Amino acid sequence: MSPDPIIRLTDVHRSFGTQEVLRGLSFDVHEGESLVIMGPSGAGKSVILKHVIGLLRPDRGEVLVEGKPVPRLKVRELRELRRDMGYLFQHAALVNWLSVYDNVALPLRETTRRSEAEIRKKVEHTLELVRMGEAREKFPSEISGGMQKRVGLARALVTDPRIILYDEPEAGLDPEMSNSVSRMMLRLRHELNTTSLTVTHSWPCASMVGDRIALFEQGRFLIDAPPAEVLASDIPRVRSFFDVQK
């Protein structure tokens, strides 16, 4: 494992009005590693991902991705950095007037100078990777929530990112589909050797894809450890949270 983390948050504070969501949060994620963040609803887990990708700026503290200070990057530099990152949204967030194929092709058309033939090859390969090749001509409204998630994943992967951020990948899916998405995340990680940061409520998903699992509550991590250590923790709040999950 490389000594320099690919994602580093140091003493990050962030408030919305009077509500302090992040209270000195610090953690590292190294290259090829998968950190899963769990916690109660409304705790601000997605806020962490939004800081990492530069959608939100901290009130105080440092957010480094690939060694670059995300909040201080200029628009052009941030766009450059984001090309190294993929983001799977909770509800996929596909552009509803574009077909599955065009949704996945969008980042390549907009941010690269590749020819249409190269784009087609890449998009078809990525759609096969998430097993959505058959649905390429369909529109988001014509496919199920699970399929939309997989298309969202293909769109996040098509630019070959080094880092993938998953925001509740199993949200709104039945257990079977949720399991299938988790398996896909695991497979992609092994095939593409990506670093990932996942926010989830689902223990099966977390235990399947996470090298480390963190419990986020009241603005900071109560624990950040491998799954087995988390389950064996004797911190009362950690025990009570994961007992329910189990």
Next chain:
Amino acid sequence: MNPITRIGRVTLRPVVERAGFTVALGLQALMLFHHAGKRRRSLLQEMYTVGVKTLHVVVFVGFFIGMIVALQVGLQLATFSQQESIGLLVAPMMAVEMSPLITAILLAASVGSAMAAELGTMKVQEELTALEVLSVNTVSYLVVPRVLALTIMSPILAVLATWVGTLGGGVIAVTQLGLSFEGYIHNSIESMRVLGETVPLPKYLYDGLLKSTLFGFVIAVIGCASGMTASNGASGVGRTTRTAVRDSIILVIVLDFYLGKVLLG
């Protein structure tokens, strides 16, 4: 914080922020108009939506506005036995004032509101955030085609409204004022030949074109800006749509007055 400061902050701050965002978006769109070639597919699609789908409404309303203007002015002129001058008045009034204004109001209600609703829905469903994360320039991708389409189509529709409005005035001239249609049309054409002092082109025509081009730009920018700042789900999108229509109409009317003063002066 004292109550007056608090009231000022709560009421004025959102208005100033929204106005600032709208102006900034308009300037960004203007600076990215050269992306039109890259966006030609969506530009043509938007032009089709704006032009073809509102054409029948503009024609219908324009025709009736022409009849209303001719009837009201014609009856006044008839009291001085000057009804034959009606052709000299209806066409310029339609070209300079009524067509740009009515077309703008129709476009604000139909196209501006649709832009606000469309982008507002994208905003609350995180599609805009997704585009930002994908490093897609949302102003170039979403705003430029919409703003450019409305800026191009608004004067075209206004000219069309002027033609049908003048024809509507002709119907009144013949049926209510007892004039010949040929005489009315002859007067209408003559009235439109007046050249401007600074620009040697038909004055009423380019005054109207200038106004309607600006109105189209303003309506589209307000529609897009309102949509892009939507929040709070479906109700937020509804609120943003109403705000877009209201703000567009108010700004168009205020601009119409000041432009009129400048162009007449």
